[in-house]
Amino acid sequence: MEIEVTLPGLLRDSVDGPYPLRVAGTTLAEALEDLLDRHPRLRVHLYDEQGQLRPHVLLYFNEDNIAWLDPLATPLRPGDRVHVLQAVSGG
Amino acid sequence: MPENVTLLVGTNKGAFFFHSDAARKEWRMTGPHLGGWEVYSLLGDSRHGRRIYAGTSHFVYGPTIRVSDDLGETWTELETSPRYDKESGFKLERIWQIVPGHASQPDTLYAGVQEAGLFASHDRGTTWSEITSLTAHPTRPSWFPGAGGLCLHTILVDPTNARRMWVAMSAVGVFRTDDGGQTWTVCTKGLPGVPTGMPDDGVGRCVHKMVQDPHDPDTLYMQFHGGVFTSTDAGDSWTPIENGLPGNFGFPMCITKSGALFLIPLDSDERRYVPEGRIQVYRSTDRGASWAPVGSGLPQRPEYVGVLRDAMAVDSLDSPGIYFGTTMGQLFYSPDEGETWNQIPAQLPRITTVKTWVTD
Secondary structure (H helix, E strand, O other): OEEEEEOOHHHHHHOOOOOOEEEEOOEHHHHHHHHHHHOOOHHHHHEOOOOOEOOOEEEEEOOEEHHHOOHHHOEOOOOOEEEEEEOOOOO | OOOEEEEEEEEOOEEEEEEEEOOOOOOEEEEEEOOOOEEEEEEEEOOOOOEEEEEEEOOOOOOEEEEEOOOOOOOEEOOOOOOOOHHHOOOOOEEEEEEEOOOOOOOOEEEEEEOOEEEEEOOOOOOOEEOHHHHOOOOHHHOOOEOOEOEEEEEEEOOOOOOOEEEEEEOOEEEEEOOOOOOOEEOOOOOOOOOOOOOOOOOOOOEEEEEEOOOOOOOEEEEEOOEEEEEOOOOOOOEEOOOOOOOOEEEEEEEOOOOOEEEEEEOOOOOOOOHHHOOOEEEEOOOOOOOEEEOEOOOOOOOOOOOOOEOEEEOOOOOOOEEEEOOOOOEEEEOOOOOEOEEOOOOOOOEEEEEEEEEO
16 A cells, blocks of 8 residues: 655655655555655654654644554555644744 | 855855855855755865755754755755764754865765764765764763753864864863874863863863964864963963953854964853944954954944854955854955955844855
């Protein structure tokens, strides 16, 4: 299953190829892994040295914050999307 | 061969480049480049073609290095930027300085980062590795951040000795290696401690900027948190050089190839703007023995601005140009070693770094 991934504008030069991005997997966890495999420069922007999602980065799966999901147990369906968002920060 | 001068200006919202010829009267601006990214470090590198390195960071997305081989028309993010190992426990937040290696190492670059550490690339920036001997120094538990963060902001590679290098960190001090980065010596004797709340084991010295004398590699000069100092023994000891200055607080310092020193005092560590709202450059032509205000053409109206530690630079022409940018985004230049000043007609974001790049 392939799904679409969107990024904030600041991260668009960290990926190559067509946009929106396409990633593949059977679960959300596999899709996220595929995202970093295909676009390794994204890793430093999304995750810190300890492998933790940066505090002001939000990953949404459709309308849901991934923090509240179990990616391993979330199957992909046609039309699903992952959105990388910046948490509202500052003024 | 005609010479071109490019002024590389980093801000907290991108970079701007200004191009001129040796006369430095007319400037052409390009940018914003890398809009939205903090640009704390820039390097114009002529060793293999013409490449600009930019240390970019963002409080949400972290730091990486981006390069341009066409004067900023297009940019490429390095596949592998400096990054601490997971096991180190450190977080890399900004890239404060990118400098070329010794002339005998044309593929080498060094990067100074926050939180404080030093990285090296020996393949023109393709891969980077941390020089772990520095962060493994026994004083590391006592390293304490200044207001700008725990940053390694100055790297001086000795042009006469490829194995000798100094780094300066806030609010830590100066460290020197004499063996190509295998071991480091704390070089803070004579520098007053600043209150960090940590044990005084020679660190806790808040160096703001440091430069090397072009004629004597053992002579260094420093703008300190509260003081201006020189060392004539490669950093082993420091003595004050403040005769003629209105105060001893400030951030930037630069030196021309003839040895003229420049700095811009600020009111105090509590106010951090120029005294009485008057931007005034000070110059020393006697190795810091005396200082005097220099130049005409700077604003006469009140300008309560600061100048950050990396926001002042000189170029390498025979009649050196001096440049500085303010925290309010003003950019000033002198084409005649500080005698006359002009403002480039642009209002930029907060200026974090100013570098010069002279090319044929």
